[in-house]
Every structure is written in C-alpha cells, then in structure tokens.
Amino acid sequence: MKFTILAALAAVALATPVYDAPSPSASHEHIEVLRDDRHHDENGHYNFEFESENGISWSEGGSPDGDEGAIVAAGEYSYVAPDGTEVVVKYVANENGFQPQSDLLPVAPEFPHPIPRFVLDQIAFAEAEDRLRALEGSHERPSVRSPSGTYRAPQ
Template sequence: MVSKAVICALLAVAAAAPQGYRVPTPAPTYGGGPVVPILVDDRQGPDQFGNYNFNFETGDGISRQEQGAPQGELGAVASQGGWSFTFPDGSPAVFSFVADGAGYQPQSDLLPTPHPSPPTPSPRSRRPARRTPPAYLIPPPPAGTTDFLKHNPVTKYSREARS
C-alpha cells in the first residue's frame, strides 16, 4: 500500500514537470537608421583661463556651436552660441542664446511669445478723483425780512480776512 502511494506521488511529480518548451528570445536589433557622418567636430578648451569653444556639424544638417569665458570676480562662465537643424518638412530651425549674469536668453522665430499685455494704468489714474466738498450755503432769510441781505451780501460761507 505504501508502495502504491509512492508510485502515485512519483507519477504526479513527473506529470507536473516542465515539458521543455521555452519562449524564444527576440533577436537583438542594433541601430535604427542610417549612419549620419560628422562633417565638423572642433573642440577647444577649457584652457588655463577657463575659455572654451566648440563647433560641430553633421551630414543631416544639424549644427551646434558655443563659446564661453569666465566673467566677473567670481569667474562665473558666460557663454553664447546656437544650434540649427532641419525639420522633416524641409523648413529650417535656428536658435541662438546668451547665458550670463542676466540668465539664459534663447532667441528664435520658433519660440512662443506671450500675448501683449493691456496697458497698465498710471498710479495717478488709479486713484479716485479728488472731490471738493460743496461750499456751505447760508440758508435763505425768513420770509418777509430784507434786512439780512443789506448787512450780509455774501451767500457762501467764507473766512474773513485778518488784518
């Protein structure tokens, strides 16, 4: 009886064993496009003073150039340069930049530009108009008296001049 149980267990293990099928690994692919030749590759520096420049151009119309040098007492590098390439539709893309103490400033016709902002009102026009208080009017005299007009011909309140 024990031998029948052992034989059944061995048959179950043999049936559960892998059958030798493996998923084939895909063949590696290298590259993906044509080889583009490098036409110009000129690199200089940084030299003992920190100056550098480089320029390269490829056979498909990509170019990049940059030059830089330390500026100021701290020696922060200010650089300028640019790059260009051709879009698949044949139109050119040209960018230039300056990076210095004022930050990175790219320039190109392809960069987005913000909408023009509406004119800002001057500080004077933002203040409410100064209102002059209305002059105090002397009430009319009681009906039937005319002596008031003879002695006080002024109808607006005013301060008397001092002598």
C-alpha cells in the same frame, strides 16, 4: 530551510525584468559627424563647433567672466525640422539666464499694451480709497467716485 532559500533565490531570478538591447542592425540611422572642433584653455575659455551630415550644427564660445567665475556663453545651433523648415537659434547664456533668439520663437506683445477700461477704473477707485484712508480723522467728509456710483465716508 535550504529549500526555502533556494526557492526564494529562484523567484527573484525569474522576477528580474529582461531588457532587450537594440541590435546594431535595428532601424537606427548612422549619421556621420562632419566636424567636431573643440578648444579649451587653462583659464576656462572654450569654444566648439559641431556639424553632422543630417544638418545639425552647433557652435558656442564661453568664458568664466560671470559673477563668481560663472560661465558666460554665446552660441548658435541649427537643424532641419521634420517639415523641412530650417531652425536657427542664436543665444546668450549669462547672469540673466538663457536668452534665445529665433524667428520661430513666439514673441510677447509690446508693452504697453492696451489696458481695458474696467481695469483703469478699478485702479482709479483704489487710489481714491487710499486718499480717503489718508484723510480719515480729518474734519473733511471726502467722497470716492466708484465705477458704480459715489461713496461718501460715514460721519
């Protein structure tokens, strides 16, 4: 019995994965922090500014002015992309969510964008069908013009 327990403990110990922690001399580059200013008051207002020698910077200010004391914040961060492009993102975060702005972010086409003819035809046909349903039971015999022809209500 003792041998079985000892064998089970040895098996568990041998099965435990071994993780190699990176050595301090590994290929990690040391980046100097040039600025790290943080201010926070007792009312929940804060701001900070951070900058490192590799071109990363981030500044933000916020306060509990949102609904039910939610934090409303505004800020900006920037860095240099691997291709050398400077990336600058300005943002607001409030009850409408995170709203970034940058020349590098994609922009949706302006609305109203052109609606294809077949879509407009289908919308018109659906509206005519709705009118037909509203007139059902009356003495009129309405007809609906569809994109593929005319439909006359049954008698």
